Amino acid sequence: MKRLINLIMLVMLVSCGDTIAHEIRPAYLQIQETQPTVYNIMWKVPSNGNRVIDIQPKFDEKFTLSSLGHYTALEGFVVYRYTLNGEHSLSGTGVSITNLGSTTIDTLVTVKLMDGSSHTLLIQPKHNFVRIPATHSSWKVAVTYAVLGIEHILLGIDHLLFVLALLLIVRGFKTLIKTITAFTVAHSITLAGVALGYFSLPPTPVEVLIALSIMLVCVEAVRQRRGVSSIATQWPWLIAFAFGLLHGFGFAGAILDIGLPQTDAPIALLFFNVGVELGQIAFVVTLLCIGNLVKKVRLLPKHVAISASYLIGSLSSFWVFERLFITFQ
Structure with missing residues (x-):
């Protein structure tokens, strides 16, 4: 020894x-379909005192992201809420995070659709894009949380x-x-x-x-x-x-x-x-x-x-x- x-x-x-x-805590993007092609968005961003990391979700250009005009400050986070509207389902479309490449944080994305399907995805600074799958995958959830566990202990x-x-x-x-x-x-x-x-x-x-x-x-x-x-x-x-x-x-x-x-x-x-x-x-x-x-x-x-x-x-x-x-x- x-x-x-x-x-x-x-x-x-x-x-x-x-x-x-x-x-380093990850950001968290929650997407929930409330009506066909209408989604509630919760965007949880890490903060350090009064400083909030300048990152924001970016969806396919066929969708419109509208702020609800308010935010909630939590310990270590700030939570923003939006609505997302489009003519088609989010399934098969991509999501990225603006300015994520200039940070060292990950973004966990959860998607809940009206047909009962759900998805858990991970966006990283070096891989700043994910495509929302058409079918649910428990294996994807396993890989995502394993990566988060590795990063948590090593950081x-x-x-x-x-x-x-x-x-x-x-x-x-x-x-x-x-x-x-x-x-x-x-x-x-x-x-x-x-x-x-x-x-x-x-x-x-x-x-x-x-x-x-x-x-x-x-x-x-x-x-x-x-x-x-x-x-x-x-x-x-x-x-x-x-x-x-x-x-x-x-x-x-x-x-x-x-x-x-x-x-x-x-x-x-x-x-x-x-x-x-x-x-x-x-x-x-x-x-x-x-x-x-x-x-x-x-x-x-x-x-x-x-x-x-x-x-x-x-x-x-x-x-x-x-x-x-x-x-x-």
Whole structure:
């Protein structure tokens, strides 16, 4: 496991620049047919304070998009409402988002038609166009939510730093597998429970506790290298499971922002979680590969692991106080 520890500092030097540690939330476009060729449009755009991202849906030129003249400000979003009119059905026509290529956010599109069919689609900055299918596809829903899950974990720096912190206290490959599995099982439980409405926690305190969980694991990593043993270092999988339950609330907050399609909610939830796990596995495997390289070339100093513990712990401590300040504003 030393080869894993040897690369932490390099990764941290790249990661610590983003002190906000929030994943980039997608925009959300809801299209619902209320009369033949008449549609209600809800356009939910991410915001940062008073700044709203300047993007807007664009439909086929045969359709007319009319604003209803009002908007609603939510936490982290602004919601606009429109009506869309045309002479033909939207099925088979395309949708794009103006200025999306100049951003780094995705747009989730849900379409509900009067014939009972529904569609879930994903528009990305590099692929700024989708065509509304003529038939429903559950597979398309699965792929869309898997991609969103992968992006959520890979852009959620605080979740990745928690995994890094766990690696600092893990000894041996078997323990690593048990620890990652425990984290996966735990956050899957709370993710599903919150998404399906069985329980919930306020998002802001959850973010504070997530930052605190990273800091506490880093403290144990430092203590371990000073010869002090604890439950966390002897059974890291137990700590991974306990804090994994907490991180699941963070993952659930993302999927609640996105929303679940009514007709394919179980599929969407399952594959969002699958995407999170694929992203997490890719992250750990990347660390293993880089670790082998670092071990061969011996680029890093001997005590880089304890330095990484202090760096991650300091960053997470900053997040704790930053998020507490936001909570009590």
